[in-house]
Amino acid sequence: MDVNTLWRERASSFWNMAIRYLRYIGNSGFLFSVYVGIILGSYYYGQVLKVLPEAFPAAEFVTVLVFLFVSRGKIRTFLKVPDANFLLPIEERFKPYLQKSLLYSFVMQAFNVLVLMLVLGPFYFNRIDSDRTVYFSSLLLILILTGWNMFSKWEELRVPEGTKRKLLPVIRMVMLLLTLYALFKEVWLVTAVLFFVLSLLYMGVYRPLSQKHTLKWERLIELEGNALMLFYRVANMFVDVPEISRKVRKRTWAAPLLKMLSGKKERVYGYMYTRAFIRSNDYFGIYVRLTLIGILLILVLPSGFLLWAVNLLMLYMTAIQLTTLWPHFDMKVWVDLYPVSKRERYDTFQRLLFKIMLSQVSLFSISSFLNHFSIIDTVIILISGLALIFVFTRVLLFKQLNKRFILTEVGR
């Protein structure tokens, strides 16, 4: 069996699928908002460069930002669950497949880092070094670092659960941070020494792992699943993705929220939906992420139109995302057999969504107040947010769900 062909088939079938979704995303008006974002962004970028104080810790800032991109080391293998059964006897002959995956992952990662460095270009020339040669040599070193991280992480994945498995990523992260910092601080001797240490680490610690440990198929398949799920979840913001699979987390710490959200008189749908929201898939993760991004933006944006718009945008995005909770139980036949009216299902869902969104707009209002101590901004954010939530749960929710599901029994 030719594993190279297998890899090419898998990769191209992923990209065929991805392009289909990307086309939907392009058609959804998202591209337009990206253009607006770029135009607004480049304007603000210039402004920020002008007003940024001399004392701004430029090297530290760039180090952290580049670190976030370089350290990710996302590995795509295009492995499938049955591989752990059918391909086990050819683990050794399978090597070219994995090498291809690794190379592919490196190219994708390097591309991301490249884009980031391009965007950071003006800042770099303005604050760190105006010499082009230095910039391009640094860029080259950063790409090497990206590769080092990816290949080391790859070997690391073979190590079974335990202290060593926890320690190795820490070493990797510390080395990346140190090297990047030395690079942006332009202490060349230290940088050279660190690169020497990096190569020693790879040859002496990471590389030999492949001799000592077997391939961890299940871990690789899980990683691939996660990467795919991330893609699906992003796409799911724009279109329905049927492949989104159901993962459950316990989240014991969130148990008190269950009571708050499902209300005093707990009924069957409230019981199910709140639990699904907190534990299942990543509804809760989506809520937390979007809320955090919102809070962060509100904390840094200047008072004015953009601030108000971001508030509404984040609320709207969260609400749209959470509508995917509605069909969560559709495949479970017994839910339809419960002696509870369908109308109650809709009402319960509406109430739950309203409560969740209320918590978000409250958090946004509080953050806005902490940023500007301006009653007016806070009131605008709170009132406009409440209005949006109200319109969404009363009008848009029904339309949104009606587009995708049969709601006749809801009785509206």
Added chain:
Amino acid sequence: MKSVLDVTDLTGGYSQQQPVLHNLNFHVEQKEIVGLIGLNGAGKSTTIKHVLGLMEPIEGTIKVSENTIGEGPDRYRSQIAYIPETPVLYDELTLWEHLELTAMAYDIDQAELKSRVEPLLKEFRMENKLKWFPNQFSKGMKQKVMIMCAFLVRPSLFVVDEPFVGLDPLGIQSFLDLIVQVKERGTGILLSTHILSTAERYCDRFIILHEGRILADGTLAEIQAKMSMPNAALDEIYVQITRGA
């Protein structure tokens, strides 16, 4: 008899801090069926994953026909055929392509594949479903695909995880007949199950696993003697042992 699987002092599990298997010692010889018996969560599947080399032992060694996985994963694994508990198939491959893929992985040539497949297809009444995709199969049929793929291979060790769930009575009988055939040919079989009545009839020896430890092992007569429960059925002994533990 030569032994095909040797597990020595195996301590294992996903996390080194919390092993789920403690100091297991057992072996499977040629021409014998060894039943791996235990409750849900007793460690049967983890044991199997260690045998397949999907997990690394925290301590101890596993040898299949005298080879460890460290000496070459492909040689080690080509000695094993495995039927998993839940059938996992490729959505985009037909029944025939699954068989073909298995043949490629185990270096079985086309002619050999054809001659081995025909009786299997007939036995499991799947002759006219060669072009079907997994989404057209019921759970039992998917299980049959996995079983046929495994029987295609002529390994020295057969590892079977809970094969009876989802199979129809005829399917179960076909499977058992084939297992006996394979055994007569000289293969060792490790069969994990909690259908004790079937295990009692077909297995030559038993390993009773409870919370990651072997509580008893040996032939039914040996275990009966040890528990001083002469003539007791495997069910009764099993309940007695696990309650006492």
